[in-house]
Amino acid sequence: DWAFGAIGTQDKAKHLATLYLEDISDFIVECIDPNFGFSRYAERLGRSANSFDELYEALHQTPTYIDSILIDILKNSIEEVQPKLFLISVPFPGNLYAAFRSAQFVKQNYPHIKISMGGGFPNTELRSLSDKRVFEFFDYITLDDGELPIELLYNAIVKGGEFNLYKRTFLLENEEVTYRNDALRSDYKQADVGTPDYSDLLLDSYISVIEIVNPMHRMWSDGRWNKLTMAHGCYWGKCTFCDISLDYIKVYEPVAAKQIVDRIEDLVEKTGQNGFHFVDEAAPPALMREVALEILRRKITVTWWTNIRFEKSFTGDLCLLLKASGCIAVSGGLEVASDRLLKLIDKGVTVEQVAKVTRNFTEAGIMVHAYLMYG
Template sequence: MNVFTIIPPLVQLNAPYPSGAYLTSFFKKEGHDAHWADLSIELFYEIFSRSGLEKLFSLSEQSALTMADKAEKNGDDNTAFNIRRYISQKEIWIEWIDFITAVLSGGGAREKEHQFLYSPFAPRGQRMENFLEALAQDGREPSVDDVRFLCSYALADLADYITAVFDKEFSLIRYAEALTVDERTFAEVEKGLDSPVLEHFYKLVLCRHAELVSASDEKTLICISIPFAGTFVPALYTARFLKSQYGQKVFICIGGGFVNTELRDLRDASLGKYIDAISYDRGYGSYKALFDSIKNMGTESAVVSTGSTTVFCEPLYKLRIFQNGKVIEPVWTDEKYEKYETEITTQIIPDYSDIDFSRYLRMCDDKNAMHRIWTDGSWIKAYLAHGCYWHRCAFCDTQLDYVCAYRPVVVEKLYEGLLKTAREKNVYGIHFVDEAMPPVALKRFALENAKHGNPLYFWGNIRFEKTFTKDFAAFLSYCGLGGVSAGLEVAAESGLENINKGTDIRSIIRACAALKEAGVLVHAYMIYGFWYDTAQTILDSMETLRQFYAAGLLDSCFWHKFVLTKNSTVYTEWKEGRQKNLQPIEPKSDKKGGLFAGNNIHFKGENQYDKFGLPLDTALDNWMHGNKIEMKVQKWFDFQVPKPTVSENFIDSCIEEYEQINKKRMASLNAQNVKNVWWLGGAPVRCGTPNLAGTGNTEYRWLYLMEEQTAPAKFMDVELLLALRPEASDEARTAALNKITATPEAISNLKKLLGRGLVLLDF
């Protein structure tokens, strides 16, 4: 069977979403002719190109001028001016757009960057002007080093124009998100299908890619991945287009993150106008069941063939089927397919052979280093493990496969595949999209990278926990780890217990200190508005977070407002009679067609802390850019809030504890754990001249964590140390460890080097 996987717009512009790479690899393993396309980047260039902007202005000019006149009559001169100048400068925007996108994708003409920066005949929008004004307020002139920022803001300005005058649902990412979240029935969601951007631009993208279907004589399986709420409408538009073009020649399935969390109970038969099935969770088991049923057609009763139509008579594993106005419910448990899915999950290596990474944009919309890592780089996305190895946090969807079904991959095989992709695509950054990278797998991947000469730079989500010691953080950094993000959620001991985080605030602080000391960028996710929250708990969490920044332990954060979901642990506990403080408001489906997305559940009191959102975000934005860190947290609010109860030196005292723990590490080295020592220091250089006897006042010097270290020559066995480097061969390391255990004074000498280039890992 031919298989074509589609990532609908708009997800992200700097890298392809990985579901297509994983599904394509799976389908090829099953012996099918498989391809995939990221239509996010295709739609972007359909709009943001010379021909695209010519069409955009042609379609929108009259309505834009009408809107500007209306704004002016209402006294909104600023809006009127901004809209009119787009029309006035439309030829300039058209002339410069290909340069703008070329700069952000790594090309462009360097000489024209000066012109784009200084010429009065280069385009300007409000975001661009705000950026240039901020530079002036900082007391400096713009330089060509600012051009990528200016180009990024240029795209944002054009996106603002599109949203204001052409398609109010448009966004550079997560197209029409509000439509699927706020409008609650499937019939209401359908109303968004004929939006201007989809009809005038996206349809042309689909026409080009539809050739993959028309060129085949076989029936084609179309898999449409829907990672976010905002991609559902364009996914539905995609399905409608393909059905109208090819009818029964295509079998269309939807799946992905949004489907798995929000649409598990979607049974509206009218969805059958667009798709044939919904595949849940990883998809490997459900598609295997589908292939098996088609293969057995005629020998079993599961499916029958009527002309060009495949009619399913029996339910299939994790596949909700829509046919002839009816819905066939999935089989949610099946030992055969669960075993198959477990086995193949460990083996799948993402296949990016269909992707041209040179087309993706490296956006610069923030000077914060950790924020930049998300958008400024075309990352190859992969995971070290499916699911979360902890999967117990109270607020998380712990009942769902993507969290609770923990399956680590074969690390060495994954590394080999990712390195091959990196060399073929000339992209050497890896973004691990795990719920939380397992430390053991992370260490193995890092070691593989070191043994290959550290060609890959990688980052991803972790859990802040005691595993990330100073030594382990230094080891990972040495081997290519550049950044981590993790859920801090609540910066208070009692809060961490309430959400069953599985770690404590001191372990989190030590992990952050270790990672930052090793030069790893650190991002934290924060949550406010929990079911148990009070103004006091929020202020205490905010004060602790402020101290994190004052101590230099974090690079960036996001504040999220808590959302209760029906697949979370806390909701399950409430149904069991626990969590007395939680009072869910059960949804009432009085709309025709029933509720559309049903995972989010309102609860009593959830809106009382909405007013905290803006002050929390404002303070955080300042802290992330080094501003007003010492200001008392209660001063960020324009309403009465309590003073924090957190000690003003809480973080500092925890850092002192961290330093003391590290000093005690030297005493912990012994014959049993010496196999876990690694040398990360530079090559020791001998200083001084030995006497005729070969002794004298000589020493070795080397760098470790950018600081010079020294030791008397008599303590140093340089050849042995170099054999303990992560990049050393297994044979050299084994010989070195054998020498250490056979020499009584070797461990004693090594203890003197712990923390100075030699690290001791716990596993």
């Protein structure tokens, strides 16, 4: 019990099985592939964002055994779909090597297919891209919201022509890395982007693991959550350490509560799963209230969690309402437990306020995870 606390027998078994998988992973790392990992691969290479040299060198080594598995799956998909445009989303450093290896294979074997990268990693780490070698693998790299940039890429590839407009897109022109943002069209509104489509994912084939028995930490790896957002960007947008100049933070645009719950019902019907993670930068308290009321009004059963700021708006009554609608956890950035430093970074909260809010959530039965900076 000292290790597991009050968790049940099934969770104990799942955690022990996870430790066994980690032992297998360690064996693979030592004997087969030093870059192996179950949830991330060659992450160390991806973290060297200040230089492309090490990753470039690795990509010119003989493909590893794990690479060959990836390439076999990719080859079958390419042959089946026969795309004109191949899009690769890279959210984290642990996805970067596989993205480049996949692009390399397609470039070498299907040179007529255009390849583009997007996602969280290029959005934050490649905004000052200047290394031409990247474009030996990719034709385009798009930043921030992807709907309009990809639509314009599609038009350029399918319709052709010498003159094309692009939105937040890196490409190679006259052997030089060029950033194009000349399309006058505005990005699609959040109300118009639609509901995520998971129909091509083998949702019943993913395993759930418990890497850490902490009930909040395990939510990142145990089970599967449908992803939605209540609002694009951050309604606060002042924290000095944050990327507040970038569109994904700066452009705040909430979605109507009824439309959010429409999307919830749509995803439950399509996936058969009623767990939701709202991946907002910071979900607005007033909108969370409206979403909770709409969930209760429709009498649907869901489980959900999200990211917040520790606003004083989270009263005891609001936390009870959120709990009643299915909210089981929140995570938020406290950053530092010092009022002096909180003021300096323009966080907009005090330690006392955070303590009251976390107590309100805890008393309502909602788990709280706080992000802190040390050093």
